[in-house]
Amino acid sequence: MPITVNDLSYQYTDAAHSTTALSHVTFTIEEGSFFAIAGHTGSGKTTLVQHLNGLIPCTEGTITVDGHSLADKKERSIARALVGMVFQYPEYQLFAETVFDDIAFGPKNLKLPENDVKERVLKSMELVGLDPEQFREKSPFELSGGEKRRAALAGVLAMQPKYLVLDEPMAGLDPIGRQSILALLERLRSEFGTTIIMISHSMEDIARHATMLLVLDHGQIAYLDRPEIVFEHAEELFRLGLSVPQATYLGMLLKQKGFDVPKSANNAEALARWLKEKIDHA
Amino acid sequence: MVPALIQFDHVTYRYEDSVKKALDDVCLTIADGSFVAVVGHNGSGKSTLAKHINGLLLPESGEVTVNGLSTANEENILPIRQTVGIVFQNPDNQIVTTIIEEDVAFGPENMGVPPQEIRKRVDDALDTVGMRDYAERAVHQLSGGQKQRIAIAGMLALRPNILVMDEATAMLDPRGRSDLIETLKKLHAHGLTVIMVTQYMEEITDCDRVIVMHHGKIAADDQPEAIFSDQDLLKECSLDVPEAVRLAETLRTTGLPISDHALKTEQIAEELCRLL
Ligand SMILES: Nc1ncnc2c1ncn2[C@@H]1O[C@H](COP(=O)(O)OP(=O)(O)OP(=O)(O)O)[C@@H](O)[C@H]1O
Numbered sequence: 340m341p342i343t344v345n346d347l348s349y350q351y352t353d354a355a356h357s358t359t360a361l362s363h364v365t366f367t368i369e370e371g372s373f374f375a376i377a378g379h380t381g382s383g384k385t386t387l388v389q390h391l392n393g394l395i396p397c398t399e400g401t402i403t404v405d406g407h408s409l410a411d412k413k414e415r416s417i418a419r420a421l422v423g424m425v426f427q428y429p430e431y432q433l434f435a436e437t438v439f440d441d442i443a444f445g446p447k448n449l450k451l452p453e454n455d456v457k458e459r460v461l462k463s464m465e466l467v468g469l470d471p472e473q474f475r476e477k478s479p480f481e482l483s484g485g486e487k488r489r490a491a492l493a494g495v496l497a498m499q500p501k502y503l504v505l506d507e508p509m510a511g512l513d514p515i516g517r518q519s520i521l522a523l524l525e526r527l528r529s530e531f532g533t534t535i536i537m538i539s540h541s542m543e544d545i546a547r548h549a550t551m552l553l554v555l556d557h558g559q560i561a562y563l564d565r566p567e568i569v570f571e572h573a574e575e576l577f578r579l580g581l582s583v584p585q586a587t588y589l590g591m592l593l594k595q596k597g598f599d600v601p602k603s604a605n606n607a608e609a610l611a612r613w614l615k616e617k618i619d620h621a
Numbered sequence: 622m623v624p625a626l627i628q629f630d631h632v633t634y635r636y637e638d639s640v641k642k643a644l645d646d647v648c649l650t651i652a653d654g655s656f657v658a659v660v661g662h663n664g665s666g667k668s669t670l671a672k673h674i675n676g677l678l679l680p681e682s683g684e685v686t687v688n689g690l691s692t693a694n695e696e697n698i699l700p701i702r703q704t705v706g707i708v709f710q711n712p713d714n715q716i717v718t719t720i721i722e723e724d725v726a727f728g729p730e731n732m733g734v735p736p737q738e739i740r741k742r743v744d745d746a747l748d749t750v751g752m753r754d755y756a757e758r759a760v761h762q763l764s765g766g767q768k769q770r771i772a773i774a775g776m777l778a779l780r781p782n783i784l785v786m787d788e789a790t791a792m793l794d795p796r797g798r799s800d801l802i803e804t805l806k807k808l809h810a811h812g813l814t815v816i817m818v819t820q821y822m823e824e825i826t827d828c829d830r831v832i833v834m835h836h837g838k839i840a841a842d843d844q845p846e847a848i849f850s851d852q853d854l855l856k857e858c859s860l861d862v863p864e865a866v867r868l869a870e871t872l873r874t875t876g877l878p879i880s881d882h883a884l885k886t887e888q889i890a891e892e893l894c895r896l897l
Pocket residue numbers: 351352358359360378379380381382383384385386387761762763764765766767792794
């Protein structure tokens with residue numbers, strides 16, 4: 340069953356101002372998909388995903404997770420347990436004395452037997468690539484940037500969420516850190532069928548991994564489609580403060596110079612083949 | 622010869638209780654008016670290097686001088702901090718007041734800039750980062766990328782001679798990032814020295830010079846083209862290349878003669894147009 344978001348709007352209000360962060364947003368996240376969310380700074384991405392696990396209560400519109408409505412008090416706790424949330428810079432929220440205790444915090448709150456907690460923690464550490472021997476007794480504050488990020492992720496994975504929401508999980512990581520997070524997300528999808536919902540500014544990562552792409556613009560849906568279809572609207576995406584993968588961008592530049600680049604040449608390999616043929620025939 | 626502005630002379634640094642050297646015998650000269658990028662894996666020492674430039678950290682051995690003033694001498698710290706502005710990665714640690722324009726004005730006020738001049742600087746800085754409309758808003762009401770823009774504006778309002786950006790663009794959207802690079806290039810053309818720590822290789826293709834940090838040491842110090850075509854170095858230091866370089870590589874593999882000077886997609890397009 341999917342997550343459905345129906346006519347969701349949200350305003351932040353205080354005494355002086357009211358900001359519309361989301362306005363009439365409707366979409367579905369299919370189970371097992373890799374669902375990417377992009378949009379300019381302040382477009383409402385974080386506000387949207389914070390609704391998905393009930394962190395921000397729905398004031399206008401409805402959300403259901405596997406049929407459980409977030410509006411209903413009883414169903415909300417079932418729904419929230421299905422959705423794991425990794426915040427922007429999650430490492431700032433590490434707090435416990437050891438990496439083990441930090442990751443164990445959630446499962447312990449579920450009142451699971453001690454052995455189950457331990458099993459979940461070790462499994463999550465293995466998943467994110469933190470060797471338990473080496474790391475379990477370390478203080479989270481002694482870890483490198485990339486290791487901290489993975490420890491924070493492990494804490495969410497230990498809750499075994501069916502839907503994993505990540506707010507710019509690769510920001511600030513080096514290439515190896517980025518690749519290891521992306522590989523982990525793919526593994527979670529294939530091994531456990533976890534649905535991935537990821538906010539990202541990297542059009543390359545989105546093109547390579549996402550099955551669906553939602554583009555927000557000032558709190559409204561600008562595009563919702565498979566990434567390769569959305570990227571056909573390159574010029575519009577630039578206007579919205581975004582970009583496109585460089586292969587798409589190259590296609591766009593060549594088109595602007597008068598070449599009839601076909602739609603099918605929408606990735607580096609396909610574009611290269613088309614160019615080669617064209618030059619060989621010239 | 623252009624005078625040395627920043628000089629690291631055999632600088633070594635270890636954080637308290639740590640055996641590992643975060644900086645290991647680093648020697649470095651940065652000339653006035655340069656645009657230098659600093660790259661390297663997480664934990665390679667980039668931020669530690671940055672914090673030595675304005676004396677936030679002091680060498681365990683060796684010496685750092687800015688304009689000839691040593692950071693080891695306490696009397697030099699104030700003039701050095703008036704010269705060097707640093708923007709860090711996490712904006713939450715840098716924002717000090719609740720209202721945005723007050724936050725941007727905070728630094729200049731502390732430096733005794735006259736009120737009218739402050740007004741102008743704050744407006745200019747907010748314009749530059751595209752946040753003028755938010756001047757009277759509360760900082761806690763901002764999105765991640767918006768906070769990052771405010772932290773950058775706060776530093777621009779100080780009008781430093783040297784601007785150090787320590788991964789300060791990590792949360793910006795693509796346009797925000799390219800706008801900021803354009804702004805830095807403009808300020809650089811007017812004499813600002815820029816030191817840019819980043820994980821985004823696209824941002825540094827126009828730099829004069831790229832310094833690659835690796836386990837506390839400088840592993841390479843060269844022009845961008847040289848760095849991005851040195852396969853052994855890229856591998857050894859697990860560096861990324863700009864996406865355009867990867868694209869050019871794919872084109873070359875297919876048999877298209879793209880040069881390895883092409884670091885940007887625009888350059889690839891130009892080369893292709895000559896072929897087509
Ligand atoms: N706590 C808050 N109070 C008031 N307004 C807020 C609050 N949080 C966000 N906003 C505003 O709501 C809008 C959407 O913010 P949101 O954090 O969802 O953006 P975002 O797309 O995640 O941006 P970014 O890419 O910069 O993280 C912005 O205009 C922002 O200023």
